[in-house]
Amino acid sequence: DAGITQSPRHKVTETGTPVTLRCHQTENHRYMYWYRQDPGHGLRLIHYSYGVKDTDKGEVSDGYSVSRSKTEDFLLTLESATSSQTSVYFCAVEGAGNEQFFGPGTRLTVL
Amino acid sequence: EDQVTQSPEALRLQEGESSSLNCSYTVSGLRGLFWYRQDPGKGPEFLFTLYSAGEEKEKERLKATLTKKESFLHITAPKPEDSATYLCAVDSGGSNYKLTFGKGTLLTVNP
Numbered sequence: 001d002a003g004i005t006q007s008p009r010h011k012v013t014e015t016g017t018p019v020t021l022r023c024h025q026t027e028n029h030r031y032m033y034w035y036r037q038d039p040g041h042g043l044r045l046i047h048y049s050y051g052v053k054d055t056d057k058g059e060v061s062d063g064y065s066v067s068r069s070k071t072e073d074f075l076l077t078l079e080s081a082t083s084s085q086t087s088v089y090f091c092a093v094e095g096a097g098n099e100q101f102f103g104p105g106t107r108l109t110v111l
Numbered sequence: 112e113d114q115v116t117q118s119p120e121a122l123r124l125q126e127g128e129s130s131s132l133n134c135s136y137t138v139s140g141l142r143g144l145f146w147y148r149q150d151p152g153k154g155p156e157f158l159f160t161l162y163s164a165g166e167e168k169e170k171e172r173l174k175a176t177l178t179k180k181e182s183f184l185h186i187t188a189p190k191p192e193d194s195a196t197y198l199c200a201v202d203s204g205g206s207n208y209k210l211t212f213g214k215g216t217l218l219t220v221n222p
Contacts, residue, residue, distance in 0.1 A: 031208055042214040043155070043198070058209070090154050094208050098143050100200075102154035 003027045004103035006091050012109045019078040021106050023091030031094035032074040034058075034066060036087040037105075043090065049074055081110045113138045113203045117213035124189055124220050132184040132216045134199030144182050145210065146175050147198040155198055189220045 003026035013019050023032060033048040035058075045058030047066040055066050063085060065077045078085055088107050092100040114137040124130055136144065143162050147155035159168040161177040168175045172193060174185045184197055196217050200210040 033209075040214070043200075043212040045209060048209065092154075095157070097160050098202055098208050099145050099157050099160050100208075100210060101157060102147075105152075105154050 004091060004093060004101065006089075006103040006106050008106060009104065010107045012111065013081055014111050015082055016080050019081050019108065019110075021076045021089055021091075021108070023074045023076070023103060025072050025074075025091075025093050027093070028071060029093035029095075030071075032068065033092040033094075033100060034064075034074065034076045035090045035092065036060065036085075037090060038087050046076065046089075081108075083110050086110045113201055113211040115199055115201055115211050115213035117197075117199050117216050119216060120214070121217040122219070124186075124218070126190055126220055126222050127188045129185070129187045129189070131186070132197055132218070134182040134184070134213055135180060136182070136199075136201045138201050138203035138211075140204050141201060142204045143202040144177055145200045145202070146182070146184055147200065149196045149198055149215070158197075186218070189218075191220045191222050194218055194220045 005024045007022045031050055034046040035043045037043050044060045046064050049055045049068040067075045086109050088105050090105050091103040116135045118133045143160050145160050146158040149155045159175040164179045166177050172187050176183045196215040198215045200212045202210055
């Protein structure tokens with residue numbers, strides 16, 4: 001499972017509140033990714049990181065920010081959650097053959 | 112812009128009934144094509160990487176093949192435990208190993 005954990009696994013929050021999701025990996029992968037998965041859209045890249053303090057935007061980055069202060073942790077923050085951000089969020093790391101390994105996911109509901 | 116289209120969206124088979132899933136892609140230059148399996152409520156699980164046309168990979172009842180425009184995931188004599196969503200993704204190059212995913216094929220194998 002590439003040693004990836006995500007927390008929390010489930011969260012219900014209200015519109016307008018800040019939310020931070022955490023991805024933790026234990027195998028020193030350089031590249032880390034945040035995706036959201038929604039019915040009819042598949043997996044879409046939000047942000048990714050290519051090293052400590054090195055991050056960049058994906059295709060659906062509006063309303064999200066990320067931080068990576070340590071190799072093992074990649075945080076995704078919703079500054080002011082909206083109902084359109086209700087989704088399942090997956091973290092992934094890059095493997096040796098450019099494949100990606102995924103965490104178990106966080107189910108976020110914004111009321 | 113990279114595009115990945117998977118068909119069919121859903122496939123229902125009887126146990127032992129072999130079939131194939133399709134992944135058509137449009138990329139500027141293919142660095143790798145990836146197949147994943149996703150069970151309900153879980154993160155995608157890596158299956159195969161294909162790098163060049165003509166390449167094949169096998170794992171148990173699954174065999175993945177690649178041409179210049181598409182990939183097939185052949186399922187031979189499927190069992191109910193093969194039921195899952197199968198995702199295809201492409202890496203079209205660049206320095207950050209970003210993947211573009213298709214929307215997946217939901218496979219159901221009835222006993």
